[in-house]
Amino acid sequence: MSMVETGVARSPGPRPVGTARRPRERTSVGLALLAGTGLVFVVAPFVALLLGAPWGRLLGLAVSGPALEALWLSLRTATAATALCLVLGVPLAWALARTTLPCRGVVRSVVTVPMVLPPVVGGVALLALLGRRGLVGRHLDAWLGVSIPFTTGAVVIAEAFVAMPFLVLSVDGALRSADVSLERAAATLGASRWYVFRRVTLPLVGPGVVAGAVLCFARAMGEFGATVTFAGSLPGVTRTMPLAIYLAMESDPELAVALSLVLIVTSVAVLVALRSRWLRPSGGPS
Amino acid sequence: MAVGVALGALVLGITACSGPDGHERSEDGGELTVLAAASLTDVFAEIGDAFEAANPGVTVSFSFAGSAVLAQQVIAGAPADVLATASTATMDTAAAMTGPPEVFTTNTLEIAVPAGNPGGVTGLADLADPGLTVALCAEEVPCGAAAAAVLAGAGVTAAPDTYEQDVRAVLTKVILGEVDAGLVYRTDVASAGDDVEGIDVAGADVVRNDYWISVVTGTDEPDLARAFVEYVLAEPGQAVLAAAGFGSPESAGVDG
Incomplete structure (x- = not known):
């Protein structure tokens, strides 16, 4: 709070400077130091990766067939996983924030389990449910002849499983801090619950939904453990960029670095594009 | 049951990925870190227990993973004492950071x-x-x-x-x-x-895979590492390997 006030007080310029600012400034120097260290902590490994990159043959490695195949697969599956999370996650967040669900605290904790679970264990859990001998999977196999593991659909499911909590937490937070009086007003004017959700609630928490979707997409792009366990690794079908990168480490570490840079650049480009399109202060999805 | 076994294997895989911890030498024994191919998971755990029993105070910790990953870790300076890989090519990769390797078993x-x-x-x-x-x-x-x-x-x-x-x-x-x-x-x-x-x-x-073992260059425990390699090459280690179905080093395609 004090940081915000200091920043606001300083920027207009002509406003007279009070003596009370001094101790605040000292605090902000300490905070700035910590913030700078935090930034270095996040950025330094990336810089080291850039410095060690095989720039001479980077382009040749990055635009090779297998690399583009893996990148395209990653983009498609991460987009599908984000869509799946939006369709299922937004209503779930709404239920957590707006209804008097029994054991809401417990449900809220359970929803975040995929965040703390090692993704490989998530993959084992998905196999236990949807594998050929899984709780549900064995019936799919026996009755419909459908087998989910080792398909592109399995990649989407694995990514959505680990990415969903990011969306739910983000939208849940936005809903809980949003003003409910508008929804109540709409309801008293005779709007149905579904109508209020669609026309009042969603626009209210639009930025929260988009922020959650962005986190969700980023997590899906980087997903490795659940995918390799549940979906396997076949070029063009289930071998996403993180799997291709890990495999490249086996034979050609320079290729792994090149692929990592492609993944980073692509992900950052998508995230920046989403942010500038949807997260402007005035904007929001209609 | 099957899921339990698989889960155990995966958890081992996770710990293998995290790499070995730093060394903490005890007074009279010493701590040995062995990087070994995934297919050696069961036998090396058993050989490690026997080696610890034969050398009181010594602790052997293992990091099991794909041979190529292990070779890369050794090149990158992972604090390991012994490297055991499942192929000639992967041991060659790590050649700059290991002593002369020896074939200790084979597999098909x-x-x-x-x-x-x-x-x-x-x-x-x-x-x-x-x-x-x-x-x-x-x-x-x-x-x-x-x-x-x-x-x-x-x-x-x-x-x-x-x-x-x-x-x-x-x-x-x-x-x-x-x-x-x-x-x-x-x-x-x-x-x-x-x-x-x-x-x-x-x-x-x-098509036979030769398994190679070598002391890692720059180890803190050169004598202990050498003793472990010899333990694997000698009767106690070979008996465990043979019981698990591994071939003898004499059947190797390349002269060790």
């Missing part, structure tokens, strides 16, 4: 199928059947290179559904029944017990 491939053989697999030719779900090791890792050689030798073009990162990942998929067949080492089939059945591969013994 076998088809692993889930208990009851639900896919009705009878031989290598079935791996080309698109109707069956098949797992192979990626060609970048030793078991995958061996699988490619065996398949090429038999004139079979396999139709795998997944290329796994190491041989234990293939075995896990078979144990869980998620695939109808996988090509793994003979020793992996033996280690999986009743969950997995093995089907001999004609001509598999032509």
Whole structure:
């Protein structure tokens, strides 16, 4: 709070400077130091990766067939996983924030389990449910002849499983801090619950939904453990960029670095594009 | 039961990925960090226990992973004392950071199928059947290179559904029944017990994997590391390896 006030007080310029600012400034120097260290902590490994990159043959490695195949697969599956999370996650967040669900605290904790679970264990859990001998999977196999593991659909499911909590937490937070009086007003004017959700609630928490979707997409792009366990690794079908990168480490570490840079650049480009399109202060999805 | 075994294997895999911890030397014993190929998981754990029992105060910790990953870790300066890989190529990769390596055992491939053989697999030719779900090791890792050689030798073009990162990942998929067949080492089939059945591969013994072991250059414990290597090469270690189905080093294709 004090940081915000200091920043606001300083920027207009002509406003007279009070003596009370001094101790605040000292605090902000300490905070700035910590913030700078935090930034270095996040950025330094990336810089080291850039410095060690095989720039001479980077382009040749990055635009090779297998690399583009893996990148395209990653983009498609991460987009599908984000869509799946939006369709299922937004209503779930709404239920957590707006209804008097029994054991809401417990449900809220359970929803975040995929965040703390090692993704490989998530993959084992998905196999236990949807594998050929899984709780549900064995019936799919026996009755419909459908087998989910080792398909592109399995990649989407694995990514959505680990990415969903990011969306739910983000939208849940936005809903809980949003003003409910508008929804109540709409309801008293005779709007149905579904109508209020669609026309009042969603626009209210639009930025929260988009922020959650962005986190969700980023997590899906980087997903490795659940995918390799549940979906396997076949070029063009289930071998996403993180799997291709890990495999490249086996034979050609320079290729792994090149692929990592492609993944980073692509992900950052998508995230920046989403942010500038949807997260402007005035904007929001209609 | 099967899930438990698989979960255990995966957890081992996770700890292997995190790499070895730093050294903490005890007063009279010493701590040894051994990086070993995934297919050595069971036998080296047993040899390690025996080595600790024979050398009171000594602690041996293992990091099991794909041989190529281990070789990369050694090159990158991982604080390891001994490296054991499942192929000549991977040991060559780490040559700059190891002493002269020695062959300590050999292994050949076998088809692993889930208990009851639900896919009705009878031989290598079935791996080309698109109707069956098949797992192979990626060609970048030793078991995958061996699988490619065996398949090429038999004139079979396999139709795998997944290329796994190491041989234990293939075995896990078979144990869980998620695939109808996988090509793994003979020793992996033996280690999986009743969950997995093995089907001999004609001509598999032509493609033999030599396992190499070496002391890592710059180790804090050169004498202890040397003692461990010799323990593996000598009777106690060889007995454990033979009991698990590994071949003797004398059968190796290259002179160690």
